[in-house]
Each structure stands twice: as C-alpha cells, then as structure tokens.
Amino acid sequence: MGIPEVGQVQFALVADCGSSLTRVALIEQVDNTYRFVARSEAPTTVGPPWSDISVGFLHAVSQLEGVVGRPLLDEQGHLIIPTEGTTGVDLLVVTSSAAQPLRVVLAGLVREISVASLERAAQTSYVQVLDTIASNGVDLNQRDNERIRRIRQHRPDVIWVAGGTDGGAGRPVLELVETVAMACSLMDSAPRPDLVYAGNVALRPQIAQIVGEEVPYIVVDNVRPSLDVENLTAAEMAFDQLYQERKLGNLPGIHALHAWSTGPILPTARAFGYLVNYLDYRYEGPKGVLGVDVGSASTVVAASFNGRLSMTVRTDVGVGHNALATVEARGIEAIQRWLPFSAEPEEILTVAHNQVLRPATVPLEARELAIQQAIAREALRAALGTARAAWRRANIPFHRGLTPQVEPIIARGAILTRAPRPGQAALMLLDALEPVGITTLLLDPYDLAPGLGAVATLKPLVAVDTLDGGAFVNxxxxxxxxxxxxxxxxxxxxxxxxxxxxxxxxxxxxxxxxxxxxxxxxxxxxxxxxxxxxxxxxxxxxxxxxxxxxxxxxxxxxxxxxxxxxxxxxxxxxxxxxxxxxxxxxxx
Missing domain, CATH: 2.60.40 (Immunoglobulin-like)
Incomplete structure (x- = not known):
C-alpha cells in the first residue's frame, strides 16, 4: 500500500484504539511549529452493546471538542476532514490493538530450524501461535490424519509452512503442504485459512498447483535460505499485513475509520516501533533506543540499534484482559517477590480476575495497586526475556542476562503513566528492565507515541515538532x-x-x-x-x-x-x- 500525499496540515488528529480505551489527541500548527494541544479518551466499543469501534472513537472526539473549543464533528456526528473554515482537522492517523491476535498454526520440516524461525517472526506482531507441526522429532511417525485433525480443530486464521533451504529439500516440503492443503479443503465453512509459504523458493510452482484455488495462497521470502542464514524481514511484514487485513480490517465499524483516516490503520505495536526507530536515527549515538508498552492484553518491547528495529509483541501477557494469564504464566511466587507485604495466592488471583473483568478500572486500595504493579513488572520481564533472545541473534552487544545500553527508554501504558507517584513508575521500569550505565526514563502520558510513529510516515515534520515540544515527560x-x-x-x-x-x-x-x-x-x-x-x-x-x-x-x-x-x-x-x-x- 502506497503512502498518500499529504498537503498543508494545520490540525492533525491522532487516535489509538486499544483493547480497553480509545485515545485521541489534537496537534496544531502555531507560528509554523506543531504542538500537542489536548487529548481525551473513551471506552473502546468493539464489543456489545455497541459492536462498533467508531462509536468509541467519536465519543473521544466529542470530549476533545469540549476541551479545545473547536468543532470536530458535523451535525451527523461524523468527523470533519479536511477542515472547513474553523472546524475539523486536516489529517487523521489511527493505530489499533483492539482486535484479537492473529491465530496461526506454524508448520515446517525441522522444529529447531524452520519452525523456530517462523516462531521468531510471529513474535513481532499481534499473533497467537495455536500449534506447531514439524516433520522431525515427536511428529516423525505421526499420521497425516492426526495433523489434519489438529489443524481443523484449531481453525486458524493463517497456516504458515516453511522448510528446505533454497535449492534444498523438496519432497518432504511438498508432502507437508499437501497435508495442510487437505486440512484447509476439509473445513466446511468460509473463510478458510490463508496458507503462507516461506520455504524453498524452487518449489513455489509445484506448491501453487497443490494448493489450487480453494485455499488463499501467499508467498514470502524463505525464512531460512541457507542453514546459517535467517531472513525474517518479509515474514514479519506479512504477519503485520495479515493482522491488518484479517483482524483489524474486520473489526465492527472499522470502515468508518478507514474512510476518515489519511493513511492505513496501523497496528499499535508497529507504529510504536516506527517512533523508536526514528528516535534511534535522530540520536545517532552509540547506544540503542528502547520503548516498552504495557497494555491490557499485550506487552510490547520495541528496540532500535544502529537503525535496525527489533520488535517483540507478547500477546499472552498484560495487566488487564491478560492479567490472570500473566500471573499463571509467571507464577504466584514471581508476583509475590515484588510486594512489600505478605499476600496469599487467593488475594493475587482475585486482583487479577477483577482486572480481566474490568480492565479499565483504577484500584482504590494500596494493596490492590501494588499487586497490579507487580503483575506489570512480570509482564515486562516476560517480554524482555523474549526480546533479549532476538537481540542475541542479531548480534546486539550486551552482557548475557543484562539489557544493552540504551538512551532513552520510552514507556507507555496506563499502569506506568498513571501511577499515583512518579517514583512508582520509575521503580517498575528499573525492576523490570534493569538498565545499565546511563539512561533517561521518558513517559508517554498523552498516549502520543504510536500516533507520532504513524504520522512520521505521512508528515514527518508533525512528529518532529511535537516531540521537540514536549510530547513526553522526563x-x-x-x-x-x-x-x-x-x-x-x-x-x-x-x-x-x-x-x-x-x-x-x-x-x-x-x-x-x-x-x-x-x-x-x-x-x-x-x-x-x-x-x-x-x-x-x-x-x-x-x-x-x-x-x-x-x-x-x-x-x-x-x-x-x-x-x-x-x-x-x-x-x-x-x-x-x-x-x-x-x-x-x-x-x-
């Protein structure tokens, strides 16, 4: 998708539709410089009784009107874009993490090679890996009908197949594709899963014949063109694109946001990564730039070293919808170690359950807040552990078990930016990230980071000026x-x-x-x-x-x-x- 041309912009609106809250912010050009003006938020309205994401967006914009004193909606309640006299905005960018993760099954020849490469690519976007199928190891003697049963049972959005170096293994890859294609063809309702092939390029014509026209078929670069080379760039982009198309694109009411948005609606994590990558170019120092986002349903670590962006998205840990999953994944003891008081497992589980049921609520008691902040530490530590593994493979210099030197660290997520005391936010970050050397902690209290990352792809000056004008809090x-x-x-x-x-x-x-x-x-x-x-x-x-x-x-x-x-x-x-x-x- 090409980048649209953007003309003169005086008023820009940035929106981020999260799983719990939708936030909008207005940026205005004054004296040839763009500045953040104000923000507002409203509950995200993907689910019932509204089942229309645009409703929450318009609620947030309506509140913003009252703050800035500028009409932004017309008489029908629709966004005014482009500006009309003293009303409306010239540009709208939308990012979102409101959709459920992309549900995938990964298949390959060797679990430790091709399947592992697919897993690493999947960790860079909003993806839930339901199952992995390999032709080696425990699956060596498994019958094809068992694999077919597993695929049909999961009913994934996408099935990825990889295997064989370029010019390498042929027959085993074709047999694996035949099994996957059979499973897809036996699914009795549409839409059937997309099949993405990321293996031996020499087999593409034969695979296209096997798949036929009944199964949507996509080809990307081989994730392992040779045994000692891993190429994940195309696969990472495809995971993001499929999430945009299959998940974000099917959110109820998303068509209205598409009609108003100046550019494509981007996944929040990817837009946040764009900003981190931009700051790395801007600082031009020997250190990298690190960004973290502790959300309700997911936790993101975005890092850029020498201009190279590394994304980690953990869709299984968070502090709201996935609070209980975080406790279960990390263990009660891991949560207890950050508490200044003795807490029984039942108390911790109760707090986590309440966050799942009411993810946008603010705790009223100090004990509940401390437990929530302990869960946030563990969500961050889980995501950071995954990120460190990616950094090692990318030859980022750092001591084993430590965080590389970075400047700055940008943190977002209500658990951090709305902590009652700034020392609480700092302590959560220091406990979870354990930075080394000298660095600066920046908070994104206005939830501008993803929007500025998206704006930078359309109108870079808007992002540059807004950052210089104090978008973040030191x-x-x-x-x-x-x-x-x-x-x-x-x-x-x-x-x-x-x-x-x-x-x-x-x-x-x-x-x-x-x-x-x-x-x-x-x-x-x-x-x-x-x-x-x-x-x-x-x-x-x-x-x-x-x-x-x-x-x-x-x-x-x-x-x-x-x-x-x-x-x-x-x-x-x-x-x-x-x-x-x-x-x-x-x-x-």
Missing part, C-alpha cells in the same frame, strides 16, 4: 553501575552541581538506591568517579568520562546501585523489607 536520569562488589562497598562517587549554583558530592554504596531531586525546571551537571572495576557506561570499567548535563525531570537523578542482574533475598520476610526500603528510597 521521569529522571538513571545511573546504573555494573560490576562486582560486596553490599556496602563504595562503588561510585558523584558530584552534582546545580545550574543556579551550589551542589554536593556523595559516595554511592553497592546494594543501594538513591534519589537526588533537582529544583523544579532546573538543570544540573553530573561528574562520575567509579571505583576500579565498576562500569557506568563511559568508556569501560573505572572510567567516568566528562561532565554530564542532567535535564529537568520529575524525579531528578536516580542512582540504582543494586547490582546487575538484580537479586532479591530468598527469605520472604527479608525480601519484603528490601522491597519496602527500595520504595522508600524512591519516595513511594
């Missing part, structure tokens, strides 16, 4: 020294000098967490003197580099000297005391 600058030391050892000396004058020096001890607030709106200069063997990301162990400018932020300077990887006491009582101490240190 939560704080983090120093995370890495190296071996004993608890209580001095690992770092910092010197902080305020822009208005004055300052101080302080020693940092291993195992501690310190918060150094800055006066409101004021910058500071930071000098670091790490102990020998301690690395703060300034050229190697023991090197502090030159002075660093610390920009104004909500929290100021955060020194996280707890060590990497983070280790909590095994004794439950001692662990709870440790968590309480960290919370106090962060002003929580």
């Amino acid at each position: 939560l704080g600058t983090v120093i995370s020294p890495v190296g071996r030391a004993r608890p209580g050892d001095i690992v770092l000396r910092i010197k902080l000098t305020y822009e208005s004058g004055g300052g101080y020096e302080v020693d940092v001890r291993y195992g501690t967490m310190e918060l150094h607030p800055l006066p409101p709106g004021e910058k500071a200069r930071l000098e670091l003197r790490p102990r020998r063997g301690i690395d703060v990301g300034r050229g190697g162990p023991g090197r502090g580099g030159g002075p660093i400018e610390i920009p104004p932020s909500l929290l100021g300077l955060i020194v996280d000297a707890r060590g990497r990887p983070l280790r909590l006491p095994t004794d439950p009582g001692a662990r709870r005391e440790q968590v309480q101490r960290w919370m106090r240190d962060m002003g929580v």
Whole structure:
C-alpha cells in the first residue's frame, strides 16, 4: 500500500484504539511549529452493546471538542476532514490493538530450524501461535490424519509452512503442504485459512498447483535460505499485513475509520516501533533506543540499534484482559517477590480476575495497586526475556542476562503513566528492565507515541515538532553501575552541581538506591568517579568520562546501585523489607 500525499496540515488528529480505551489527541500548527494541544479518551466499543469501534472513537472526539473549543464533528456526528473554515482537522492517523491476535498454526520440516524461525517472526506482531507441526522429532511417525485433525480443530486464521533451504529439500516440503492443503479443503465453512509459504523458493510452482484455488495462497521470502542464514524481514511484514487485513480490517465499524483516516490503520505495536526507530536515527549515538508498552492484553518491547528495529509483541501477557494469564504464566511466587507485604495466592488471583473483568478500572486500595504493579513488572520481564533472545541473534552487544545500553527508554501504558507517584513508575521500569550505565526514563502520558510513529510516515515534520515540544515527560536520569562488589562497598562517587549554583558530592554504596531531586525546571551537571572495576557506561570499567548535563525531570537523578542482574533475598520476610526500603528510597 502506497503512502498518500499529504498537503498543508494545520490540525492533525491522532487516535489509538486499544483493547480497553480509545485515545485521541489534537496537534496544531502555531507560528509554523506543531504542538500537542489536548487529548481525551473513551471506552473502546468493539464489543456489545455497541459492536462498533467508531462509536468509541467519536465519543473521544466529542470530549476533545469540549476541551479545545473547536468543532470536530458535523451535525451527523461524523468527523470533519479536511477542515472547513474553523472546524475539523486536516489529517487523521489511527493505530489499533483492539482486535484479537492473529491465530496461526506454524508448520515446517525441522522444529529447531524452520519452525523456530517462523516462531521468531510471529513474535513481532499481534499473533497467537495455536500449534506447531514439524516433520522431525515427536511428529516423525505421526499420521497425516492426526495433523489434519489438529489443524481443523484449531481453525486458524493463517497456516504458515516453511522448510528446505533454497535449492534444498523438496519432497518432504511438498508432502507437508499437501497435508495442510487437505486440512484447509476439509473445513466446511468460509473463510478458510490463508496458507503462507516461506520455504524453498524452487518449489513455489509445484506448491501453487497443490494448493489450487480453494485455499488463499501467499508467498514470502524463505525464512531460512541457507542453514546459517535467517531472513525474517518479509515474514514479519506479512504477519503485520495479515493482522491488518484479517483482524483489524474486520473489526465492527472499522470502515468508518478507514474512510476518515489519511493513511492505513496501523497496528499499535508497529507504529510504536516506527517512533523508536526514528528516535534511534535522530540520536545517532552509540547506544540503542528502547520503548516498552504495557497494555491490557499485550506487552510490547520495541528496540532500535544502529537503525535496525527489533520488535517483540507478547500477546499472552498484560495487566488487564491478560492479567490472570500473566500471573499463571509467571507464577504466584514471581508476583509475590515484588510486594512489600505478605499476600496469599487467593488475594493475587482475585486482583487479577477483577482486572480481566474490568480492565479499565483504577484500584482504590494500596494493596490492590501494588499487586497490579507487580503483575506489570512480570509482564515486562516476560517480554524482555523474549526480546533479549532476538537481540542475541542479531548480534546486539550486551552482557548475557543484562539489557544493552540504551538512551532513552520510552514507556507507555496506563499502569506506568498513571501511577499515583512518579517514583512508582520509575521503580517498575528499573525492576523490570534493569538498565545499565546511563539512561533517561521518558513517559508517554498523552498516549502520543504510536500516533507520532504513524504520522512520521505521512508528515514527518508533525512528529518532529511535537516531540521537540514536549510530547513526553522526563521521569529522571538513571545511573546504573555494573560490576562486582560486596553490599556496602563504595562503588561510585558523584558530584552534582546545580545550574543556579551550589551542589554536593556523595559516595554511592553497592546494594543501594538513591534519589537526588533537582529544583523544579532546573538543570544540573553530573561528574562520575567509579571505583576500579565498576562500569557506568563511559568508556569501560573505572572510567567516568566528562561532565554530564542532567535535564529537568520529575524525579531528578536516580542512582540504582543494586547490582546487575538484580537479586532479591530468598527469605520472604527479608525480601519484603528490601522491597519496602527500595520504595522508600524512591519516595513511594
């Protein structure tokens, strides 16, 4: 799909339709510069009684009208686009994660090679893998009718087939395709699954004959053109495209949004990735850029290193619709370890159940909030674990078990951006991501990130100006020294000098967490003197580099000297005391 030409834009509307909430924001050009004006939100209306996603969108726009004092809807309640005098907008971009994940079955010759490559490609979009079928291993002696039964039972949206290097295995791949095609043809109701072939290119003509016209057939590049080369680019794009067509494209009421939208409706995760990738190009530094999105039904990690975007979408973990699934996947003990109090499994499961039933509700009690935030930590840690595996395969330099050096970290999701205290958001990110060296924590409180990523593909200046104008909120600058030391050892000396004058020096001890607030709106200069063997990301162990400018932020300077990887006491009582101490240190 080509990118449409966009003319003069004075008013731009960005919308993100999530699984629980639909958010819209208005951007206006004033004195040749684009600035964020205001935002509003309304419940997403995919399900009954509305069963029309455009209803929630229009509710949110109607609220926005009242905030900005500019008519955006006509007398029939439809969006005014393009502008008409003093009404309407010139551009609308829509992103969405409101649809259910794309349901797929993956089939290949070798589970550890072709099937594994398909699984990695599937992890970059809103995809649920229902089953995997391989011609080796446990499936070696499995009869074809058992495979057919499994495919018919799952009734997937798409079946992927891979196998054989280019010019390699032939007959086994054709036999696998014959089995899949038979399963599809035996399904008695439309639509039948799409069949996507990502294997040996030499077999494409024969496979087209086997599949025939009864099954929709798509061809993408071989995911394993040779045993030592993995090529996932085309497969990742196809997963996104199929999600857009088969899932987003079939949402009730989506046709209205398509009619108003200036460009295609993009998956939220992919649009967020576009923004992270853009920021990586913009910063042009040796570090990467990391973005995380903790949603109701899914958790996203988007990272860009040297201009190369890496996406991880976990559709099985979240803090709303998938809160209970997160607890079940990670285990009760994993949730308990982040709590400053003793909680029985029944209490944790009750909180998770309530979030599934009412994902948009705000907890009223401190215990419930702490449990929700613990679930968010584990959702993020689960997604980060998947992302790290992808980074290793992409040869991203980082120590095993640690996060690569990144600048900045962009965080979105209501559990983070609407935390009652900024220290709670920072602590969730530090506990889950365990950044190393020096980085900045940025929050997306106005839910602009996916929209700006989508706008950047149509009208880049809108995204650039809006980012420069304060689209994100600076939560704080983090120093995370890495190296071996004993608890209580001095690992770092910092010197902080305020822009208005004055300052101080302080020693940092291993195992501690310190918060150094800055006066409101004021910058500071930071000098670091790490102990020998301690690395703060300034050229190697023991090197502090030159002075660093610390920009104004909500929290100021955060020194996280707890060590990497983070280790909590095994004794439950001692662990709870440790968590309480960290919370106090962060002003929580």
